[in-house]
Amino acid sequence: NAGVTQTPKFRVLKTGQSMTLLCAQDMNHEYMYWYRQDPGMGLRLIHYSVGEGTTAKGEVPDGYNVSRLKKKKQNFLLGLESAAPSQTSVYFCASTPGAESDTQYFGPGTRLTVL
Amino acid sequence: GQNIDQPTEMTATEGAIVQINCTYQTSGFNGLFWYQQHAGEAPTFLSYNVLDGLEEKGRFSSFLSRSKGYSYLLLKELQMKDSASYLCAVLDSNYQLIWGAGTKLIIKP
Numbered sequence: 001n002a003g004v005t006q007t008p009k010f011r012v013l014k015t016g017q018s019m020t021l022l023c024a025q026d027m028n029h030e031y032m033y034w035y036r037q038d039p040g041m042g043l044r045l046i047h048y049s050v051g052e053g054t055t056a057k058g059e060v061p062d063g064y065n066v067s068r069l070k071k072k073k074q075n076f077l078l079g080l081e082s083a084a085p086s087q088t089s090v091y092f093c094a095s096t097p098g099a100e101s102d103t104q105y106f107g108p109g110t111r112l113t114v115l
Numbered sequence: 116g117q118n119i120d121q122p123t124e125m126t127a128t129e130g131a132i133v134q135i136n137c138t139y140q141t142s143g144f145n146g147l148f149w150y151q152q153h154a155g156e157a158p159t160f161l162s163y164n165v166l167d168g169l170e171e172k173g174r175f176s177s178f179l180s181r182s183k184g185y186s187y188l189l190l191k192e193l194q195m196k197d198s199a200s201y202l203c204a205v206l207d208s209n210y211q212l213i214w215g216a217g218t219k220l221i222i223k224p
Contacts, residue, residue: 040123040216044214092158101210103163
């Protein structure tokens, strides 16, 4: 089992460019999450999904969109339509088997810099 | 608002014991997690407390007092590999995880 994987590991964007971060898990988990982690702050939830074809907003959703297709429920995509320097951060994907009280399994992270 | 407080940084000596505190004020409570995060890596699960008391797991123990909104993580027989950040997170009434900023633990020989 690879667990939770994320691509890419690093990326540099210019302001206004778009990109998609891919998260994939092979544990058949229902719940998937996208977080950002900034220095001196706790992990902040961007968007999450409680099952295939469903998504919901977290604490800091503005500027991001997500997709979790029914036929590819193991994947959870995070999109930035028009990147801003404020979106420079480390992005983590996580998944849990079911209930919100389950342990979260994290991917290795994507370090994004927006110039 | 919801708030989780933990010290920013702590220093301890190899072989010693260290206690990392976490206090929280959240809308409801459905459990408290501790995660370990080494620099440049992903957080990994350490413990989960939902009832008051002490949970022991090898060199690591976690304590919870719901009436005081307080938890601590106790690390015994410290090793150099324990140098990491320790994240406290609370599951609120909506089953959303609220994360603390983390405590960076520095172990000195």
